[in-house]
Amino acid sequence: MASYHGNTASEPAKMEQIITEFFAKSLRIILESRCPYVSSRNYSSEQVLLSPSPPSSSCSSSSFGLRDKSFNLALRDCPAALDNIDFWWQSNLEPMIVDVILVQRSGNWDPMNYLPKRGFARTFSGKEGYYYNSENDEFGYEIESEKIIERWVLHYESKQSGDHGSGVMGNKRAACTSSHALYNKSTLLLRSLYATVRLLPAYKVFRDLISSAQIRAYNLGHRVSSFVEPFTHREEADMQHFVFSPVDTSCGRLCLSVLYCSSVLDISSEPSTPISPQVIHEYVGSPMAEPHKRFISAPVSQSSPSSPPFGRYHSWNYDIYKVSPSSVNLSPSSTYSESCASMPKQLSHRFPPASLPNHTASETPPVHMKDPNFHEYWPSPTFSPSPSPSPSPSPSPSPPAYIPDSHILKALLRSESAPVGIPISRLSTLPKMPKNQLLPLSPSMGTSGRRVSKTDGCSGLYETGSMVDKLFTSAKDEAGKFSGVKQSSNSSSTKSFSRSPSRFSFQDHFDDSEFSGLFITNDDDLTEPSTRPGSFDQPGGLCPSGRSQDTAVGALICMLKKAPPLRPDISITTNLVQGSKP
């Protein structure tokens, strides 16, 4: 109704229509700015079609296709308000009372799933009206208190006029004037209402509820009825009364007033629980959450008791190939795992997160190293465990199952997060590690190191913390590309890995230039993989043809840990020290 021009037909009906629409419009204006649930429903239902905007902010945009334009005030449709008005108010001119209720809750409750229970309220005349009850036990929260912070009262007082005018035409003209004036004045009144609802204290509470990312201990509800119990003197003393000037017509007067509580701001300013991002360590599929699905490897017992066994393993542990199918995850992602080189405690966070697409445990065949090709033992770059501890859909963040050589190779080649090799020449500039002094790529290397290292013959992959520190220091000095374990210059299979999430390429596994990290291996380790406890019994060596077994093993270990840890240095040092302990 952009404008209302009276005509001589059924003026009383027109006036009644104006009043009915005025009530509906008023209810919409009030509920839109008071009830988060109503507002969010309106918001969510329209945002699919319309340009996004805050529910409390009606942007002046032509994109709002669904708008109620009555009284020259274009508002978005509010189904909840319509629900309230359609059944509730008809033509018997009962007052409409809208209570805005502040609900304070305690106990466990889920604000994300909060859905005000829809209930009924009986009017004085027996009519039922929908209202939104904040009581919602099914979500497990308890209501501490409810307080009516606003009470809007709309009613039309009809009056019996003894003066019916001087005739039909006189009556009609007066009615025309009356309906026209009623419409214009109602338009003005609705403008004032629209501005007023945003100036009252409850609006701030509403805005806090709909915009804040914090968990609030309170919420807003509403109740629409035609009869309510009046406030007590004590309650009314705390409230302020604002009365809009009534709109007088020849048949009555349209009245609007509000009782509001000014102290509601004190409640809304109470401290709330911020919803801050938190690292979830025990996400589904994490080793910490599902320890039984971790790698099945012997040297678990040697793991630090404080760290999960899986944490001792690198992602690309030798034992991966013994893991049950359910514990294997294969991701086609080309980004290699940074966690390969991560510290033990971080490995549990970093193992294939939920972001790993496509492959699930059920899809992964049992790991079995059929191909002695070195490539097979490289942790698949598709494992891309990201540093973020997102929950993993895979039951276990274990390395891949059977990975075809070509697949691995390609994946490794295209990996972006895998370590980048550094040239051997660079390695030569690094401090030379004595034999038997191998530094694991990650604390998990300790386990693999145990496998690969012997107490005597097999060079352990562990080094004291001091040595690790030195190496880390020097490693960091190397253009900061890597911070891993340095590789012995003696080893021809010097591999390096980077903890940086970039540039892992395996164009040639034994092309040292491809590696950015350092990996100290010992020839003894590389030559006797089978002697390592829990080592996978792969027929072939890790080395491609032309390389020593030790080198291959070392390279494999390096490959297994190619992803840099979340928190480099510290944990590695710690776990290395732990791992070095018998």
Added chain:
Amino acid sequence: MNCEVCQLKELEVEHFEIREVLRCILHTILFHRALGLVRPKDVDLELFEITYVQCGDMELERKIDEKIDQFIDRVEKHPNKKNQICLSFYEVKNKHATWFTNKVERLFWEHWYINLNVMQHPKTPSGKSHHSKLVVDPGVEARGARRAALEASLRDVLFQIIKFVNEKKDHVPSIPNVEGIPFPYEITISSSSDSAFGMDMFKRMLQTGHPTMLS
């Protein structure tokens, strides 16, 4: 038709608060007088916890910002003076082309006077040694109290507008079937030092030819 005048409560503002305060007040008034079809737009003040409503008319927004810029320039040129913005609504009288003038007569039916007292920052006393104590900022608490007081006053002004709009409805002309503001309006700026500061209103009183009803 009567000409209603509303003298809004005087506000003490700092220079950087002028724009927000004036926008809030002017748009609130115009929202109540833009009785054609509007798509309301909620605007949150940055300096205060107040949300006011605009008509959603970009052209109107631009005009108001222009006037506010003029007001700010005037304040800078005439410091230490009380400044006033007058928002007036009028109807265009039938043009009476005369021998002397083709001036279009305007029949004002409403005047809103927005009174701002722009505070000036205290200046460092001159001629004193550098060891002398400078005039210092009143302090965080004092500023906070002043800001809170201004916010309360601004909220009072907005309620004053709402009350005035609701109490005085009979003088408003019929609402034409147009979008936005159906009534022409003008915004004038004056200062207390101007001779026309008080005369401006008096002139309008003479123009309307009706006794002014002050709220």
